[in-house]
Amino acid sequence: MKKIYIPVVVAGALMLTAWGAPKIAxxxxxTAPTPIEGSAGKYASPFTSDGVTAGWVTKSMQVKAAGQIGSMAGNYAGQKAMEQVPFVGGFLGKKAGEAMGRxxxxxxxxxxxxxxSSTDLSFxxxxxxxxxxxxxxxxxPEYQKILDATYAIYPEFQTAYMPALQSASVGH
Structure with missing residues (x-):
């Protein structure tokens, strides 16, 4: 039975290569969407209108360890609290943990x-x-660190990021 798994995995990898995994243009x-001028949008932009990182991103990168610890503690506490709820406990625990970590x-x-106050653009x-x-x-060159800082403040952005780029890339 174990011998079957390797060919299946290899065949799957070859099919993905042949068909192509989702590509990003x-x-x-x-074309970039136009941000909202000011910070009234639901999500504060990590970049300001003059192209520099917003103050909140810079500060978030400085306290990255605290954010990671907070996120881990929040995820754990949320999962533990929701373990007792059948069927939806894991999902709700993750959401509660993200909220606590945020x-x-x-x-x-x-x-x-x-x-x-530290940004002048939003979405x-x-x-x-x-x-x-x-x-x-x-x-x-700091893009990944900026993404990580943004994920700490907006945990849901981490799961939305790649699909957004993939859907924008369709047809390009």
Whole structure:
């Protein structure tokens, strides 16, 4: 039986190679959405209108360890609290953990007021924010660190990022 697994895995990998895994267009091939001027949108932009990282991102990168600890503690506490709920406990536990982790990360940078005051652009859509960042700033040598800082404040952005880029890349 074990001998069957290897050929199946190899065949699967070859099919993905032949069909091609989802591809992402180069930033220059895509059009960035226009951000909201000001911080009234649901999501504060990690970049300001003059192209530098927002103050909240810089501060988040400085306290990265605190954010990671907060996220892990929040995830664990949320999962433990929800383990007793049949069927949906794992999902709700993850969501509760993300919220707790976000709260800790947000507090570590100075709170929502600092987040909003340190940027002059925002978005109402995670997809728009992902595409804007990718098109305009993915060549930045600190881009992965900026993404990580953004994930700490907006945990749901981490799961939305790649699908947003893949859907924008369809047909390019």
């Amino acid at each position: 180069a930033p220059s091939e895509l 709260g800790i990360a947000l507090k570590s940078i100075g709170g929502e007021a600092f987040l909003r 109402n859509s995670l997809n728009d924010m992902a595409l804007f960042m990718y098109v305009n700033y993915s060549a930045n």
